[in-house]
Amino acid sequence: MKTKIQIFSILFVFLVACNNNPNSEQKETPVSKFPNFIVIVADDLGYSDLGAFGGEINTPVLNALAKEGIQFTNFHVLPTCSPTRSSLMSGNDNHVAGLGVMSETIYPAIKDLPGYAGHLSKQVATLPEVLATGGYNTYMSGKWHLGETDDQSPFARGFQETFSFAEGAASHWSDMRALGAETSVTYRRNGMPVATLPEDFYSTKNYTDSIIHFIDKNKTDEKPFLAYLSFTAPHDPLHAPAEYIAKYKGRYDQGWDELRNERVKGLLEKGIISEDVAQEELSQNVMVQPWATLDEQSKKEKTRDMEVYAAMVDYIDASVGRLTDYLKANNLYDNTIILFFSDNGANGAPATAYPGNADGQYLSTFNNELENRGLPNSFIDMGAGWAQASSANFRLFKSFTSEGGIKSPLIVKPLSKSAKQGLNTSLLHVSDIMPTLLDYAGIAYPKEVNGTPVKTPIGESFKTVLNGGETHKQRNKGIGYELFEMKAYIEGDWKILRLVAPFGNGDWQLYNLAEDPSELNDLSATNPEKRMELIDAYQAYAKENEVFDHQGLFDGFFKQAYGVDE
Template identity: 35%
Template sequence: ESRMARKTARRKLALCAGAAAGVLSLLGAEGASAAPALKGPERTRPNIIVILFDDVALMDLGAYGGEARTPNIDRLARQGARFTGYRTSPLCTPSRAMLLTGLDNHRAGAATIEEILPPEMRNRPGYRLRIEPEVLTIAERLRAEGYRTLMAGKWHLGHGPGELPDGQGFDRSLALDASGADNWAPRPYMPYYTEAPWYEDGRPAKMPGSFYSSDLLVDRLTRYIDEAPAGRAPFFAYLALQAVHIPVQAPARYADGYRGRFDGGWEALRQARTARARQLGLLPDGAAVDGFSPDARDWDALPAHERRIAARSMEVYAGMIEAADAAIGRLIQRLEARGELDNTLFVVTSDNGPEPSDPVHQRGMGLWMRTHGYAWRLEGLGGPGSLNYIGREWAEALAAPGRRYKFYVSEGGIRAPLIVSGPGVAPGRRIDGLTFVTDVTPTLADFAGARATPEAPAMDGISLRAVLEGGGGAVRGPNSSLGIEVSGNAALYRGDYKIVRDMPPLGDGRWRLYDIARDPGETRELSGAEPERLQALLADYAAYEARVGVAPLPPGYTIQKQLTANALARQAPLLAALVGVLALVVGGAGLLAWRWRRRGRGGA
């Protein structure tokens, strides 16, 4: 209640500040300032829709050379700006916290995700894994300016009263309070969860018995938009899709459109994407690209049935993206019918790179899947009851031209698509400069004319409005540094260079230096050739850690071990109940056997 009171008080202060201030001043951590704010009375404020994909790689969308058909998103890209230097965090919760607040994930309150958080780090500042009380979301900033604020999709930014979307500035919301869930029914997708916790406006939601997630989320968001007549007040809508998070599921009519498309295997896909990356300018001429991890499986050496199910998993993956695009198309059509499309600003992006995990073949998953109605087989793959995934080799292929994938801060894990389209955005723009997920909130606040909120923490991101409107110049200066850290995986950018530290099992925890402008594939390590530059960037990173409050990990920490430990802890009550039932069954059987033996001896 006290947290809610502080939020309410801040909103009132924001309204007062909005009436008093005529200029938005959003200062970045490195001294970069936002462009002057729009003044509300002088122009119509745009509606704003942020569409966040889950685990979509840089080149997954059609506008970036992907295999999936995404005509509606491609249309937005043609009419607006396509970013090629956009980076995010390697995991969902930190990215979402930064996207919605404009602050570094530690300052916002979501340093990592709860599934891999060590117990000794819980409740530390920045590691409570909820948006901190003093932090304002973009929804709160815009609601203070008279916007209706709407949300549908994955939340994963806190639990319970005050921490769900209704406590973070959203007027209406249908929110999944978990890292993911089944796309066909309200049920969990992994043993960490005992349910699929859906909430509407902060209360447990009554979900349909069956649905498809992209259709459900877009339909619900459209309903919220239609609750007010067009033009009465601008709206901010946040659509957080489940596509293409595990379980990878899609209607067969979409997946079947890619029959045979991936039969050549993951090596062929990575080579094809690398070639398209050169054609599209996502990879400089002559730049090298790493191959697969040394222990990656040889596609041609796999048994035929394994190749078929692996290829089908990618057909479903592409179909899931196309199904999401089709749902987005219906949203666009509804806005057009309302007469609001021309005054709607769209942002389309992803929270991190592609997902490498294989949940099906983990120890104990067979029993869990059977008890929860899941199967993994070629027949019906991606349909209801199918726990489909793409796995590590496909993730490495999808991450081209980058290295590695989700969880890691190598380029494959954090270089993501970003499309911005709508009023005030110059059409057909390609923006190559380094941009970051924290830049989204100050940009939207700038376009909406949101006023300064001095009582809230200053945002780390910068407004991109000037470059979106067609202005020249770099997004960030050559001496501006940008740090990232999630569960020990860390990076820092400065000018054309990047230092990166990937932790086990793929990494070794050692810092490496790359010229990221000429070598985005991170193939030429420069620490030995440029030790002074390495030390300068390490000093910048140490300053970043101190500023945002990065906490040291416990000895021996790995993401995989912590995920297993946390899942077992979450399932402990269920496991105890099962053990109790088993003990009763065994004890009862023993008692019956004893009585039978006694009766037999008496009869003799």
């Protein structure tokens, strides 16, 4: 059996190589009646990493897409990877979709609750399932993280062609080393296990190769397609080709405190934040050590780590460029809507926070000498300091329901330039993407799938913004959050936020995001009625979406994971 799997894997890689050359002889590709959709998701990309969002990393392709299309500056996701992806695939709240908790952190009190299964629920229809009923080809390449068994794979949930990675993260190289001592590494091609990877495998490269191959395979059949390109970069372990790392040598010697100041200036220059916001004192993060207090060896190592991270983002940009070049060469670009965003804020968690890594034994098996950091057989992470800089100008980062954890850069290339280009401040949520794409495809969400009733999406289409019909999306309902006891509710410019200690006071705080996007000034005392109004709205959201009140069960979890005290 193993021999057959290996042969299948080698054959698949060979087919990708043979069919993936944009310079090969091209046939005229017919334009389908309905638009194609490409959804590209980066993994743990910070809000201000891209040049279009004020960052210094080399991202010319994504910057050009932002200039050509619409740059949404008020787009929200979930605090961590799989909950965001569940809302993307279902158009629904992450609890309704089964991802009220990540599979890695299920504990006894919630393990039998339907909203906390840790895998994509059958009470939702997926985006590819629904689009396929309307004649769409559906392709997926990269990270799934919505179920690890065969019947939970993307191939089983509506994608017709897949090269998928089941878990949350792993080595980006061919060695298939796991993220933690208690985690697995599972690749599949159309539901079949892939036992080995090619020697020159690098996740971002091969995921892009596969999605181009899938599109190319069926480009002449006159059917529209959905292509989901789901990178694992720049999630740790941080890995990048040596030549990309070398491009950033010395760029981050100034440290994370100064980088965050640079990013704030970049956001101001791009018009994403105002002068008043840029001049505010940045919120303190108990997980971040001042750069000046690090010893020289630590500074060298941490600088190298950020160089690797930047290289990963740079490589993502180049890979998106390969994809868009292919589309243009094959008469597919103009009829394709492209969306690019991150699944959550930058990741400040240390490698010891992953399952089985706390004692350091597994991590000690890697070679993290300075010159090997970011190369094969290394395991380095971004750390809280760089993550906070990457999340500028917002509070905290991944895992938290503060803006640094749930605000993502969103770039959309619409079908034409009829839409108003430039910055757009509409309050959007990741659950809005599925209704929007179905709106373009002219396909109604079903009431049942294979005889099983499914829940209607809560997301709201923003097609009218993309096609130029309106300049600002007005939401019908607020947006609720709950993950790891971190809670929030956003309605218009107002937000209530509850963070567990020591990151918050454990009680609801009130912020006006239009005036205070950094969440520095709690307005609870001066606006008690607004605070109570939003608390009531949150309670209604929680009831409607099967949110379990597990307050107290996560006490100490984050303090232990991030190594901080009260």
